[in-house]
Amino acid sequence: MNICNELTLCSHLSEFIETDESKPGFHLWKKVENGKLVTKGVLYQTKNKKRAMILNRCPWCEAELKGGI
Numbered sequence: 001m002n003i004c005n006e007l008t009l010c011s012h013l014s015e016f017i018e019t020d021e022s023k024p025g026f027h028l029w030k031k032v033e034n035g036k037l038v039t040k041g042v043l044y045q046t047k048n049k050k051r052a053m054i055l056n057r058c059p060w061c062e063a064e065l066k067g068g069i
Contacts, residue, residue, distance in 0.1 A: 004063040012060035013042070021045075029054070041065055 004010045009017070018025040024047045029040045042065055043052040055065050 003061040004058045004065055006066060009042070010058060010061040010063070013058050017042075018045075024049070026055075027052070 002008075002010050004013060008014070013026065016026045018027055021027060024045050027043045027045055029043045030037050031040050032038070042055045042058075044055060045052045057064055
């Protein structure tokens with residue numbers, strides 16, 4: 001099993017990343033820095049959509065998720 005690091009997500013987490021931002025679930029948090037789109041972390045959006053949670057650890061491989069993935 002591979003683990004999350006500063007360049008990639010583990011295979012388990014990456015298969016759950018939603019591309020449709022209107023759906024609840026895991027989403028990549030991206031931001032424009034110096035004219036480039038940079039991934040800053042992973043968010044979990046709940047069904048009620050009031051607040052998203054920023055993950056600091058992967059729920060599958062338990063690796064620390066740092067900014068700049």
